[in-house]
Amino acid sequence: GEDVEQSLFLSVREGDSSVINCTYTDSSSTYLYWYKQEPGAGLQLLTYIFSNMDMKQDQRLTVLLNKKDKHLSLRIADTQTGDSAIYFCAESNDYNKLIFGAGTRLAVHP
Amino acid sequence: NAGVTQTPKFQVLKTGQSMTLQCAQDMNHEYMSWYRQDPGMGLRLIHYSVGAGITDQGEVPNGYNVSRSTTEDFPLRLLSAAPSQTSVYFCASSYSPAGGETQYFGPGTRLLVL
Numbered sequence: 001g002e003d004v005e006q007s008l009f010l011s012v013r014e015g016d017s018s019v020i021n022c023t024y025t026d027s028s029s030t031y032l033y034w035y036k037q038e039p040g041a042g043l044q045l046l047t048y049i050f051s052n053m054d055m056k057q058d059q060r061l062t063v064l065l066n067k068k069d070k071h072l073s074l075r076i077a078d079t080q081t082g083d084s085a086i087y088f089c090a091e092s093n094d095y096n097k098l099i100f101g102a103g104t105r106l107a108v109h110p
Numbered sequence: 111n112a113g114v115t116q117t118p119k120f121q122v123l124k125t126g127q128s129m130t131l132q133c134a135q136d137m138n139h140e141y142m143s144w145y146r147q148d149p150g151m152g153l154r155l156i157h158y159s160v161g162a163g164i165t166d167q168g169e170v171p172n173g174y175n176v177s178r179s180t181t182e183d184f185p186l187r188l189l190s191a192a193p194s195q196t197s198v199y200f201c202a203s204s205y206s207p208a209g210g211e212t213q214y215f216g217p218g219t220r221l222l223v224l
Contacts, residue, residue, distance in 0.1 A: 004152065031209045042114070042200055042215030043153070050210065088152060092209045096141060097168065100152030 002026040004101035006089050011107045018076040020104045022089030025070065029091040032065060033098065034074045037086045046074070046087075076106075084108045112136050114216035116201050122222045123191040131186040131219050133201030139214075141207040142184040143168070144176065146197040147218075153200060159184055160207045191223045 003025045012018045024032070033048040049056045049063045049072070056063045062075040076083055086103040117132045135142065143158035145168075155168030159178040173195060175187040184203075188195060199219045204211040 008150075040217075042217050043202075044215070045212050048210060090152070096204055096207045096209050096211055096213065097143075097155055097158065098145075098153070098213070100145075100154070102150055102152050 002029075002091070002099045004089055004091055004099055006087075006101040006104045008102065009105050009107070011109065012079050014079060014081060014108055014110050016079055018074075018079045018083070018106055018108075020074045020076075020087050020089075020106065022072040022074075022101055023070055024072065024089070024091050024099075026091060026093070026099070027070065028093050029070075030093045031091065032063075032072050033088075033090040033092070034061075034063065034072075035088040035090060035100075037088065037103070039085075043088060079106075079108050081108050081110075114201055114203055114214050116199075116216035116219050118219060119217070120220045120222075122224065123188075124224055125192060127191050129188050129191065131188075131199055131201075131221070133184045133186065133216060134182050135184075135201075135203040135214070136182065137203065137205075137214070138181060139203035139205050140181070141204045141211070141213075142178065143202050143213070144174070144184070144186045145200045145202065146170065147200060148197050156186065156199075158207075188221075191221075193223045195221065196223045197221060 035043040089101040090098040144156040145153035157176040
């Protein structure tokens with residue numbers, strides 16, 4: 001079946017860039033998403049990319065998609081302490097049934 | 111708009127008890143879904159609904175029932191709770207079931223089954 005994998009933990013210094021990586025197996029994935037979960041809260045959609053795109057930029061966020069390698073990354077520029085959270089990669093086909101990775105916990109330290 | 115609301119926030123059950131987790135949205139969204147989140151795993155889809163009167167199974171439906179009698183509400187029923195159902199449950203909604211539609215998540219219900 002479909003699978004989405006992420007590294008579990010990333011630690012960065014405040015002001016540096018963070019890069020969170022994700023791989024997926026379903027070659028029919030149409031949409032790939034990044035969600036953010038803060039402690040005790042639900043998930044918040046950060047951004048998504050359509051499978052025919054290579055890159056999407058939204059303020060401090062840059063998403064890169066390598067469809068050949070089925071690799072997705074999220075770069076957060078100028079990482080702040082408020083960016084500390086769990087980041088989930090997810091994919092779906094044309095139907096909005098999401099397959100999630102296990103999440104990457106981002107810790108930002110001064 | 112209140113967005114997606116879930117009640118209760120926390121619940122402790124004994125094995126074999128039944129209960130209903132409530133989910134409501136006030137955004138007139140057609141698509142609603144239930145996920146569970148377990149430690150070290152991503153969210154997994156339990157059931158979903160593309161509109162009032164229509165429901166379908168997700169990845170892990172066993173032990174759960176749903177119904178969708180109105181657009182606003184999508185309750186999740188545990189028929190006979192088991193310790194394996196200890197989890198955090200999230201309800202989500204989106205305007206349509208089409209891929210790429212933003213799904214809005216509720217704050218979650220933390221369930222412990224003893």
